[in-house]
Amino acid sequence: GEDVEQSLFLSVREGDSSVINCTYTDSSSTYLYWYKQEPGAGLQLLTYIFSNMDMKQDQRLTVLLNKKDKHLSLRIADTQTGDSAIYFCAESGPPNRDDKIIFGKGTRLHILP
Amino acid sequence: DAGITQSPRYKITETGRQVTLMCHQTWSHSYMFWYRQDLGHGLRLIYYSAAADITDKGEVPDGYVVSRSKTENFPLTLESATRSQTSVYFCASTEGADTSTDTQYFGPGTRLTVL
Numbered sequence A: 001g002e003d004v005e006q007s008l009f010l011s012v013r014e015g016d017s018s019v020i021n022c023t024y025t026d027s028s029s030t031y032l033y034w035y036k037q038e039p040g041a042g043l044q045l046l047t048y049i050f051s052n053m054d055m056k057q058d059q060r061l062t063v064l065l066n067k068k069d070k071h072l073s074l075r076i077a078d079t080q081t082g083d084s085a086i087y088f089c090a091e092s093g094p095p096n097r098d099d100k101i102i103f104g105k106g107t108r109l110h111i112l113p
Numbered sequence B: 001d002a003g004i005t006q007s008p009r010y011k012i013t014e015t016g017r018q019v020t021l022m023c024h025q026t027w028s029h030s031y032m033f034w035y036r037q038d039l040g041h042g043l044r045l046i047y048y049s050a051a052a053d054i055t056d057k058g059e060v061p062d063g064y065v066v067s068r069s070k071t072e073n074f075p076l077t078l079e080s081a082t083r084s085q086t087s088v089y090f091c092a093s094t095e096g097a098d099t100s101t102d103t104q105y106f107g108p109g110t111r112l113t114v115l
Helices: none
Strands: A004-006 A009-013 A018-024 A031-037 A043-050 A055-058 A061-066 A071-076 A085-092 A101-103 A107-112 B004-007 B010-013 B019-025 B031-038 B042-051 B054-057 B064-066 B076-078 B087-094 B110-114
Touching: A004 A085, A009 A018, A009 B042, A018 A031, A018 A085, A018 A107, A031 A061, A031 A071, A043 A055, A043 A061, A043 A071, A071 A085, B004 B087, B010 B019, B019 B031, B019 B087, B019 B110, B042 B064
Parallel strands: A009 A107, B010 B110
Antiparallel strands: A004 A018, A018 A071, A031 A043, A031 A085, A055 A061, A061 A071, A085 A101, A085 A107, B004 B019, B019 B076, B031 B042, B031 B087, B042 B054, B064 B076, B087 B110
8 A cells, every 4th residue: 555654853953954855755746745743733745746746946945846755855954943843744656546645653863053 | 860860760649739740861961751551542642841930831731830949950740649640750851952863861650659
């Protein structure tokens, strides 16, 4: 079945770049997503990438997709204290896959002073 | 002793009592973790700590309290023990922050029975 894996924790120093990695198993994945969850808040969609793209940049966020290796990464440049949150990787397949979105368990990003 | 140790190794207590499980590591690892192991559930993360005075909830934190005043110690307290907290508790530590690549070193475990 479909599965999404990501590290549980990541620590970076303020000002450095954060790179959160994710792997997925379904080769028919169509969209890949990054969500952010801050303490006490719901999921916020940060960005997404269509499977025929290999890179997408949006201000401090860069998403890289290696479809051959089924590897997705989120790079946050100049990491700030406000970036401290849990980041969820997710994927969805073509319409015949019941429109499910499969989430990873989340990577908790710590910002060190 | 070098490494990661837990005390006590075995504990029997009664419902409603406060119990503290100790964990000590000699490597000055930044990250420390508490897990419980139950049949049919595998290891479940209770709390973890990224550094002294930084702690955060894991998967099953309810009924537990932790503190990390010193890097080498990470005590786990059951403020009012319940029978459902009967389990084997494992403490672990890791130097690095990426749990996909950094080895976690586990203590020998504490078997807690709540009557």
